[in-house]
Amino acid sequence: MRVRARLAASVVLALVAASTFTLSAVAAAPPAPVACSPASTCWKPPLNARWQYQLQPMDQYAATGGVNVDICAVPASGGACVRPAVFDVDLYDVDDVTPNSVGTAAIHARGARAICYVSAGTWEDWRPDAGQFPASVKGSKNGWPGERWLDIRQTSVLIPIMDARVAKCRQAGFDGVEWDNVDGYSNKSGFPLTAADQLTYNATLANLAHQHGLTVALKNDVEQVADLAPYFDYAVNEQCQQYRECGAYDGPFIGAGKAVFQVEYKLSVAKFCSAADAANRNAILKDFDLLDLPYTPCR
Numbered sequence: 067m068r069v070r071a072r073l074a075a076s077v078v079l080a081l082v083a084a085s086t087f088t089l090s091a092v093a094a095a096p097p098a099p100v101a102c103s104p105a106s107t108c109w110k111p112p113l114n115a116r117w118q119y120q121l122q123p124m125d126q127y128a129a130t131g132g133v134n135v136d137i138c139a140v141p142a143s144g145g146a147c148v149r150p151a152v153f154d155v156d157l158y159d160v161d162d163v164t165p166n167s168v169g170t171a172a173i174h175a176r177g178a179r180a181i182c183y184v185s186a187g188t189w190e191d192w193r194p195d196a197g198q199f200p201a202s203v204k205g206s207k208n209g210w211p212g213e214r215w216l217d218i219r220q221t222s223v224l225i226p227i228m229d230a231r232v233a234k235c236r237q238a239g240f241d242g243v244e245w246d247n248v249d250g251y252s253n254k255s256g257f258p259l260t261a262a263d264q265l266t267y268n269a270t271l272a273n274l275a276h277q278h279g280l281t282v283a284l285k286n287d288v289e290q291v292a293d294l295a296p297y298f299d300y301a302v303n304e305q306c307q308q309y310r311e312c313g314a315y316d317g318p319f320i321g322a323g324k325a326v327f328q329v330e331y332k333l334s335v336a337k338f339c340s341a342a343d344a345a346n347r348n349a350i351l352k353d354f355d356l357l358d359l360p361y362t363p364c365r
Contacts, residue, residue: 096293097273100273103279109242114325115151116348117151117154117350118361119154119327119350120155121156123162129172131170132156133169137358141363143339143343150178152348153179153180155180155181169238170239180239181302184244185245188213191212199223208255225270233278242283244302245283248267248271248287249285264290272297283300283301288309295318295319295322295324307328307338307341307342308332327348328342329349329350330352331351335351350363
């Protein structure tokens, strides 16, 4: 979720060469991009792909992994109800422990695709692997109950945990990964994180997803979109219209044929849908609870 302290637009990236997965307090240079492999199994969404964002699995949909896979909503433009072609849902089922293979199977049975939500930048106290994070990597609260920012410089600790998580995404049948909270450097994390630290960490996460045969979304981190676009296959953005940042995606993502999935929480559809449609962003209106409803796609 988005809880950001704004930085100046011009950020100098001081990069120091080091090992990809063993960063110290000084940021390593970002690794070279790794292609998704095997390419024949790597799904990339088309530019125009209606999506649903449901991060909380719900007991009433337990038969489909907590996901309302039959949701159909009238778009902001009016007319008949429409269904998502892409679902972005949590890695885990309703029990918060079992990787959601039931949900991905149900999504695939409806002809849609599934993106696996994983927080890579915060510690969440309810996750089954929460005990694997030492105190040294846990920083300030990020504004959500039970979450703390992570010291992303400590990749020798964090990358093995993230590798195990993305392996679970793959085993559960997901098509892609959304690494969330990958902008700790622009927040009050409790650590002296730099833009260089974040750039290297995010590039490493993208490569990790590709090594597991999954495509990957860049979540927010708008200030580094141009630098990170070569690593990521599509983008997920929260509130870019509200913050007047959507244009950052025009060239690096949409211009390169990469889909942008936009969600707004506070604006009315009248204030963002026409602009999103014109720019070919896949925009929806939700609320911060990220249950199945409310859900209004722009198109």
